[in-house]
Amino acid sequence: MRLCHWLVGFSLCYGIAFNVFAINKVTLTLPAFKDNGHEFFHELLTESLKAQGIEVTIITPSRHTPQKRAVHMLNKNQISLYWLVKTNERDKKYALVDVPLTNGMIGQRILLIPKGAQHHYKNINTLLDLQKSGLVAGLGANWYDIDVWKASNLPYHVKDGEWRQLYEMLSETGGVNYFPRGMHEVLAEAEGQPQLEIEDRLILKYNRSMVFYLSESAIEYKLLIERALKQAKESGLMQQLIDKHWKKTINTIKPEDRTIIELISP
Missing domain, CATH: 3.40.190.10 (Periplasmic binding protein-like II)
Incomplete structure (x- = not known):
């Protein structure tokens, strides 16, 4: 049987x-x-x-x-x-x-920030520095990032519905200060939002x-x-497509020159 x-x-x-x-x-x-x-x-x-x-x-x-x-x-x-x-x-x-x-690249987060806000990040080199800064991330509802920011003891604001509305919510001194984006996403998004720029020093990294x-x-x-x-x-086909779509982004971001802050992945 x-x-x-x-x-x-x-x-x-x-x-x-x-x-x-x-x-x-x-x-x-x-x-x-x-x-x-x-x-x-x-x-x-x-x-x-x-x-x-x-x-x-x-x-x-x-x-x-x-x-x-x-x-x-x-x-x-x-x-x-x-x-x-x-x-x-x-x-x-x-x-x-x-x-x-x-x-x-999705777990290597580059920050979109309001133009003119670079000085808020120039002395941030560790997770503790970021925690002490009080800077608030904007995150989409149901994102894994919420678990990461919570585990890392970092303040955040969750936008329900269309997360792209966070672009307009970013403010140098208001309730939402930065928007962490996947390395492959950030350049195209910055180019489409003239009021924003890419923070030029940091990678907030989690393993996903x-x-x-x-x-x-x-x-x-x-x-x-x-x-x-x-x-x-x-x-090598996958790498060819990654290069086709995002090589310009990687060259612009220069990840090798950035300070990596390891976040806590729950």
């Missing part, structure tokens, strides 16, 4: 794997953003699957989907997958494609990566996407 059960299980697993790897066309429904922050992730999926001989069609429900709405759509099977910071809670809730996507989480409707593609991304990493 045990042998029978094992054979049935093996047959089912083998059949699923065979069917997945026999696919040659995939249609994915993905969120898009008005600041084009989705482009790398769309292209990574398209090119990595293309390298496996799979034609990809991407459908975007709208030109701009706020993050909170995108997560809701993921929960409701209205999109195929979404890229988010990897957390234990999300690992339990969604099907995980366990391949890091941005070389850890960004990954794809699948909705239930797209679980059938998990093995396919995972294999494609692993091979994209091994072949």
Whole structure:
């Protein structure tokens, strides 16, 4: 009887794997953003699957989907997958494609600050210095950053709804003083917000990566996407796309010249 059960299980697993790897066309429904922050992730999926001989069609429900709405759509099977910071809670809730996507840049936070506010940061070199400064971070609702800032004993303000409204809330002396962004995100955002600038000395670092989480409707593609991304990493394709989208940002940020402040990752 045990042998029978094992054979049935093996047959089912083998059949699923065979069917997945026999696919040659995939249609994915993905969120898009008005600041084009989705482009790398769309292209990574398209090119990595293309390298496996799979034609990809991407459908975007709208030109701009706020993050909170995108997560809701993921929960409701209205999109195929979404890229988010990897957390234990999300690992339990969604099907995980366990391949890091941005070389850890999401956890290397560069600060967007109001123009003219650089002097508030010039003497900050340690976590204790940042704690004593009293400077308040602006964070989006349900972000992993909230747990990090809380564990690191740093003050923060949470913006519910559209996190991009934080751009207009930043103030040199008001309630929200800086906006920590992933290294790969910050340059494009600064260029789109003329009232802001990039703080020029610090990296606030925590150890987390960004990954794809699948909705239930797209679980059938998990093995396919995972294999494609692993091979994209091994072949150098992923790094080529990272360079294409963010090499200018990295050259501008000059991470090698910055002071790294290690935050507490709970």
